[in-house]
Amino acid sequence: MAEEKKLFKVKIDNITVEVEPGTTILNAARNIGGEVVPPAMCYYSKLQGSGGKCRTCLVKVTKGSEADPRPMPKLVASCRTTVMDGMEVANITSPEVLEARKGVVEFLLINHPLDCPVCDQAGECDLQDLSYEHGVSGTRYEFKRRTFEKEDIGENIKLHMTRCILCYRCVFTADQLTEKRQHGILKRGDASEISTYMRASLDHTNFIGNVIDVCPVGALTDRTARFKNRVWFLKPVDAHRECSDPKCCGKTVLWMRGDEIFRVTARKDKYGEVEGFICDTCRFEKKEVKDWIVEGPRKISRHSVITAGHYVGVHKPQETVAKVMDGRQPKLLMDIHSVSEVNMPQVDLSQIDGPAHSTDFPKNKGVQ
Amino acid sequence: MGRKLLLDKAHIEGIRYYDVYRKNGGYAAAEKALKSMSPDQVTEEVKKSGMRGRGGAGFPTGLKWSFLAKPEGVPRYLVCNADESEPGTFKDRYLMEFLPHLLIEGLLISSFALGANTTYIYIRGEYAWIPDILEEAIAEAHKNGWLGKNIQGSGFDLNIYVQRGAGAYICGEETALIESLEGKRGTPRIKPPFPAVKGLYQCPTVVNNVETLAAIVPIINIGGDEYAKIGIGKSAGTKLISACGNLNKPGVYEIEMNISVEEFIYSDEYCGGIPNGKRLKACIPGGSSVPIVPANLLLTTAKGEKRMMTYESLNDGGFATGTMMGSGGFIVLDEDQCVVRHTLSLARFYHHESCGQCSPCREGTGWMEKVLKNIEHGKGKMSDIDLLWDIQRKIEGNTICPLGDAAAWPVAAAIRHFRDEFEWHVLHPDEAQRRNFGLAHYADPLPVAAAV
Numbered sequence: 034m035a036e037e038k039k040l041f042k043v044k045i046d047n048i049t050v051e052v053e054p055g056t057t058i059l060n061a062a063r064n065i066g067g068e069v070v071p072p073a074m075c076y077y078s079k080l081q082g083s084g085g086k087c088r089t090c091l092v093k094v095t096k097g098s099e100a101d102p103r104p105m106p107k108l109v110a111s112c113r114t115t116v117m118d119g120m121e122v123a124n125i126t127s128p129e130v131l132e133a134r135k136g137v138v139e140f141l142l143i144n145h146p147l148d149c150p151v152c153d154q155a156g157e158c159d160l161q162d163l164s165y166e167h168g169v170s171g172t173r174y175e176f177k178r179r180t181f182e183k184e185d186i187g188e189n190i191k192l193h194m195t196r197c198i199l200c201y202r203c204v205f206t207a208d209q210l211t212e213k214r215q216h217g218i219l220k221r222g223d224a225s226e227i228s229t230y231m232r233a234s235l236d237h238t239n240f241i242g243n244v245i246d247v248c249p250v251g252a253l254t255d256r257t258a259r260f261k262n263r264v265w266f267l268k269p270v271d272a273h274r275e276c277s278d279p280k281c282c283g284k285t286v287l288w289m290r291g292d293e294i295f296r297v298t299a300r301k302d303k304y305g306e307v308e309g310f311i312c313d314t315c316r317f318e319k320k321e322v323k324d325w326i327v328e329g330p331r332k333i334s335r336h337s338v339i340t341a342g343h344y345v346g347v348h349k350p351q352e353t354v355a356k357v358m359d360g361r362q363p364k365l366l367m368d369i370h371s372v373s374e375v376n377m378p379q380v381d382l383s384q385i386d387g388p389a390h391s392t393d394f395p396k397n398k399g400v401q
Numbered sequence: 402m403g404r405k406l407l408l409d410k411a412h413i414e415g416i417r418y419y420d421v422y423r424k425n426g427g428y429a430a431a432e433k434a435l436k437s438m439s440p441d442q443v444t445e446e447v448k449k450s451g452m453r454g455r456g457g458a459g460f461p462t463g464l465k466w467s468f469l470a471k472p473e474g475v476p477r478y479l480v481c482n483a484d485e486s487e488p489g490t491f492k493d494r495y496l497m498e499f500l501p502h503l504l505i506e507g508l509l510i511s512s513f514a515l516g517a518n519t520t521y522i523y524i525r526g527e528y529a530w531i532p533d534i535l536e537e538a539i540a541e542a543h544k545n546g547w548l549g550k551n552i553q554g555s556g557f558d559l560n561i562y563v564q565r566g567a568g569a570y571i572c573g574e575e576t577a578l579i580e581s582l583e584g585k586r587g588t589p590r591i592k593p594p595f596p597a598v599k600g601l602y603q604c605p606t607v608v609n610n611v612e613t614l615a616a617i618v619p620i621i622n623i624g625g626d627e628y629a630k631i632g633i634g635k636s637a638g639t640k641l642i643s644a645c646g647n648l649n650k651p652g653v654y655e656i657e658m659n660i661s662v663e664e665f666i667y668s669d670e671y672c673g674g675i676p677n678g679k680r681l682k683a684c685i686p687g688g689s690s691v692p693i694v695p696a697n698l699l700l701t702t703a704k705g706e707k708r709m710m711t712y713e714s715l716n717d718g719g720f721a722t723g724t725m726m727g728s729g730g731f732i733v734l735d736e737d738q739c740v741v742r743h744t745l746s747l748a749r750f751y752h753h754e755s756c757g758q759c760s761p762c763r764e765g766t767g768w769m770e771k772v773l774k775n776i777e778h779g780k781g782k783m784s785d786i787d788l789l790w791d792i793q794r795k796i797e798g799n800t801i802c803p804l805g806d807a808a809a810w811p812v813a814a815a816i817r818h819f820r821d822e823f824e825w826h827v828l829h830p831d832e833a834q835r836r837n838f839g840l841a842h843y844a845d846p847l848p849v850a851a852a853v
Contacts, residue, residue, distance in 0.1 A: 085591040086759050088799055107798040113591045136795030140764035173788055176771045199757065218586065218757070221569070223767040225757035 041118040044096075045069050046126045058111035058122055059090055063304065069124050070304075072134070072163050074141070074249050075200035076112035078306055083205050084112035087198065088137050089163060093130050096121035108133055131167070138167045143174040144223065145250070146195050151388050154251030156264040156339050159305055160198060181226060186216065187235040189242060189256050189317045194226050197252035203227065203244035210280075210310060211238035227252070239278060242316040246299050246307050257317050258296030260388055264288070265339050267295055272325040274315065282309030285316075286331050294320045300331070402670065404631060406619035406639045407612070408655045411499050417534065419541035422502040428547060430621035434510045435555040438621075443514035447617065449625030451637035456482055456573075456610030457688060457728040459712050468597040469515055470605040478606040479517040480582065481508060481614055483524040483531075484566050484573040488689040488750055489730030492641035493611035495653040497524070497531050500615070501538035505561065507614040509547060510621055512559050515607055520561045523578050526568035535563050570754035574802045575608040577756065588758045589802035610728075612641050632658035636711035640729055646684075647735035649673035661707045662686070662715075663700050666733065679735040683818070686715055687727020689747050690807030692814030693740065694724045724814075739836070740819040741826055744811055745773040751808035762805040765796040769812055776826045779833030786823045790816050 040051040043061050046069045052061045060078070062070045071092055076084030084090075090112045094105040099119025108130060111122070124130055142164060149155045181194035199218065204227070207214040215237060216229040235241045245253050267288040276283040288296045297316050299307035319325065333339050354363050377394055385393050415421040422428070434443050448463030469477060481504070485493040497504060504522075512520050524532055539561050542548045550558045564582055571577045572587040579601050581587035600606025616638060620628045629637045636658040642665070645651045650673040656665065666681065667674045675681055681696040702708050702717040709715075712726045734743065752766040772789050775781040793809035793816075800806070816823060826833045 085801060088759050088761055088801075091799060110591065110801075133795065133799050136799070137760055140760045140768075140795070143764050143768060174768065176768075198760070199763065201758075220757075222752060222755040222757040223763050225763065 041116050041120070043116045043119075044121045045092075046122070046124050052116060054115075056116050058092055058094075058109070058114050058116055058120075059084075061116050062111065062122075062124065071111045071124055072159070072166070073112055073304070074159055074163065074198060075202060077202050077205070077247055078304075079310070080202060080205040080209060080247070083202060085110045087141070087200055089134060089141075089167075091130060091133050091137070093123040093127045094120060095123050095127075134167045135169065138164055139169070139172070139174075141198050142168065142172065144179050144195075145198065146178065146180075148196070152196065152251040153254045153259045154196075154248075157305075158251060159249035179223065184228070185256065186229055186233075187241070189313065190235055190245060191254045191256050191259060192227065193252055193254065194228070195252075196250050197227055198250055199225055199227070200249055202247040202249065203253055206244050206247050207235075207241060210240045210243055213237060239312045239314060240280065240310060242313040243299070243307070243310045245316075246301070246310075249305070255296055255316070257320070257383070258288075260385070261295050261382055262288075262290060266290060269331040269333060269339070271300065271328040271331045273328065274319065274325050276312060276315055278312040278314065280310070281312035281315060283311070283315065284309055285311055285325075287322075287325060287327070289322075292322055294322065294325075403655070403657045403660065404639065405655045406623075406628075406631075407496065407500070407503065407615055407641060408653075410503075411495075417499060417501060417538070419502060419538070419545055422500075423545075427502055428506055430618045431506045431509045431547065432553065434513055434621050435553055435557060440514045440516060443510060443621065446620055446625040447514070450620045450628035451625075451635065452613070452616055452620065452628065453635070453637075453712060454610060455612035455616065455640065455729070457487070457690070459726060462609065462613055465597070465609075466511075466515060466607060468595070469607055470598045471516065472605070476519065476602075476604050477515055477517045478601045478604060479508065479512045479515050479520040480575075480578065480601060480606060480608045481520065481522040481611060482573060482575065482578060482608050483522050483528070483611050484570075484578060485611070485728075486525050486527075486568075486570040486573055486754075487728055487730055488747070489645055489685060489732040490643055490688045490728045491645075492643040492653050492729055494528060494531065495643075496611055496615050496641070497528070498534060501535050502542065503615045503618055504535075504611060505538055505542050505547070507617040508561055509542075509552070509559060510617050511607075511609065511614055513555075513557050517607075518558050518560070520559060521582060521601075522561060522563045523572070523582055524563060524565055525573075526566045532563045532565055539563070569756070570750075571756045571802070571804055574804065577802065578608060579606065586756075588756045589804075591801055633709060633711050634713060636713060636726075640710070640726070642710070642729045642731050644672050644731040644733070646731075646733035647675050647679065647738065648733050649676055656710055658709070658711045660710050661700075662710055663707065665710055665731070672731075672733070675733065675735050679737065681733065682736045682738055683734045683740065685724070685730070685732040685734075685811070687725045688730035689732065689750065690803075690810060691725040691727040692723075692810045693734075693743075693818065694722075694814070695818045698722045698818075699724075739777075740815050740822050741773070741777050742836075744815040745770070745777045747811045748773050748808065751804065755804060755808070759801045759805070761796045762800045762808065765792050765805070766808045768792055769796075769808065773812070776823055777833065779826060779830030781823075781827050783824065783827050786816060786820065786827070789823075 041054055042051050045062050048065050050061055050065050059071055071090040073090045074087035090110055091108040092111040093108055096102045098117030149161055184192040186192045204217050215233050215235050218225050219228050245255050267290055269286045269288050272287045273284045284300055285297050286300050287294045299311045301307050380394055382389055410416050410425050413425055444466050452462050453459040454462050483493055508520050546553055548559055566572045569587050572581045574589050575596055576590035577587045596606040596608055631638050639655050639657050642654050642656055654671050665671045683693050683695050684699050685693050700708055703722045715724055715726045717723045748770040752770040755762045755766045757763040769792050772785050776785055793812045796805045797809040
């Protein structure tokens with residue numbers, strides 16, 4: 034008979050959960066789920082050694098263990114602190130934790146541009162969610178923020194360092210997924226920046242695209258998809274293909290509008306972490322529906338605007354005008370799409386550096 | 402006259418060299434340890450001595466050694482932390498420069514006790530000339546059979562290597578030091594695991610300060626019990642204090658930990674008082690990272706007793722009235738000094754030295770410096786003082802390593818004890834702007850007419 038594994042009993046915000054020894058407080062909280070799960074900006078369960086840096090997951094250990102019930106003197110990073118039997122943790126029930134978290138959000142935002150309206154990550158940005166839940170509406174920071182030039186680090190990846198919160202996730206990803214890491218942290222303190230040595234390219238390996246998926250903010254974006262569409266306008270569908278790369282899980286989410294695939298990403302769980310890493314070929318090159326076996330609509334369970342308005346179980350309202358007119362369609366006096374000078378198919382949006390403006394459409398020049 | 406255990410031979414000419422050091426009783430402790438004691442007995446002596454680590458944290462050394470994991474087939478390392486970068490602290494430099502063999506002897510005994518056959522001295526990059534002195538001494542020790550294989554026939558092998566740091570304050574933090582020694586960026590590791598379990602190259606490692614390791618020699622020479630009799634209570638033995646600032650006789654002093662702060666500042670045996678008969682305003686008694694204390698609280702404790710140069714007495718009453726022994730960097734300010742300016746100077750240092758790994762320290766230290774700079778230059782608002790207070794509170798205790806605390810405490814203590822000075826800067830912007838001495842290069846360009 035197999036020996037029964039001893040489980041540790043942990044109480045988080047007065048909810049008891051039993052977990053295996055070696056589990057971190059964060060993962061124990063994830064076992065409970067819901068609001069007691071501390072946020073995490075740098076921890077990534079799929080990456081070894083990640084976590085502990087952003088300090089958003091700080092919690093208060095009010096009782097160390099059954100054997101040593103003393104509380105821990107300082108707040109601890111829940112993603113790197115393992116549980117002990119009988120441990121008691123306060124997360125959202127501790128004003129001290131909430132205050133510290135508010136402080137961390139403020140620190141993270143003082144150098145962040147808050148350009149959500151034009152950021153490609155808007156809608157699926159961890160920092161946006163974190164700020165919404167723990168931040169305050171105003172800032173006390175009155176100094177010039179640090180800014181960086183945007184950098185094309187390779188054919189498919191854009192680095193916008195100004196938005197980076199230095200979570201190191203992309204560095205860990207490149208370290209652990211690719212054969213040779215070409216980028217890392219340069220300089221130190223608040224002058225630190227993610228960059229490549231001598232502005233090298235990150236195209237040397239077939240897995241580097243995963244740095245885009247692990248980036249919690251809009252610092253690393255997909256050059257083949259950025260600014261093509263807002264994420265909440267796209268319909269995510271689960272799809273897979275037989276990928277020839279054995280390391281690629283081949284299971285992806287296609288972000289579509291109509292039959293057009295705007296971008297391909299790995300599938301993420303409710304904590305925003307990928308379920309399996311995908312190769313660059315699947316991510317950047319397979320943008321035709323025929324390349325994929327579509328499984329069906331993806332259920333997005335994250336608390337994000339992506340969930341707004343679509344996906345599973347959506348009931349579309351009946352067409353009111355058609356109904357009152359006994360099934361007849363209204364006679365349009367003008368079809369805006371046919372007369373608009375803005376919707377010009379010959380203008381390739383992906384060729385425009387940055388968001389498109391009316392000045393990018395030649396016929397409109399001078400009309401402004 | 403206080404008893405001297407570390408610097409008792411420092412005055413001897415040529416003590417830097419092996420022959421002179423040996424002739425004056427050098428390596429006697431190593432001989433005693435290697436030939437008549439077991440490693441456990443050496444550790445026991447250190448425990449009995451009650452010596453606390455001299456790097457700043459003050460953790461009992463013998464206890465730290467006993468935490469070292471001893472798995473079979475895995476090497477153990479001893480690392481000497483010579484990355485002395487704290488403003489105001491320069492005692493280790495003195496030991497390494499003038500008594501390198503004392504350190505090597507201490508390293509030999511400690512390595513023997515810990516079962517470490519490889520030991521590293523990780524030295525601050527800016528101490529550019531000292532590695533040469535150490536390497537010369539190491540070569541002499543090798544030549545005379547105190548290093549290398551089968552030392553003095555004891556069967557114990559030891560090699561000591563000197564590694565120069567690249568000049569980062571954070572590399573004085575033990576895990577950042579280990580990372581740097583491994584050839585990586587010097588960023589602190591998250592503990593646990595502690596170095597005693599997984600340190601250098603994932604092997605059990607002890608990291609000790611230069612002074613701590615040098616003090617092992619007198620402990621073995623006179624015995625742990627005898628050493629414990631020096632000092633008061635849990636502050637056993639002698640301590641090197643690097644005194645600087647407005648003092649008649651700044652320098653490195655070895656004190657028995659049983660003298661008062663007042664005696665240390667004013668007696669002729671030590672600092673000889675404050676120049677030009679000026680009054681004492683404040684003091685940072687343990688290196689720049691510990692809280693500043695105003696004169697009235699520096700000389701007496703919360704209970705109204707005389708404050709002593711001991712770990713307990715300096716820490717008496719917590720942050721409200723006390724401070725810390727820290728690394729022993731004793732910085733004295735006379736009545737003419739501006740606390741706001743000094744605090745800005747410290748904030749600038751910690752901002753510059755933050756490794757940037759964790760958010761509160763990376764962003765908060767820079768923010769504090771900017772706000773302080775505004776206040777110091779007469780551009781601050783009254784609400785900036787409260788803002789500063791709030792920023793330091795959100796950094797303290799929330800960072801990976803103690804650098805965040807080191808950056809926050811001086812600011813907190815300065816506001817707590819000298820809030821009126823901060824307010825003066827806000828209320829008298831013109832006068833504050835005219836005080837453009839010393840840090841002119843650092844100030845924003847001022848109109849020529851406004852500069853004095």
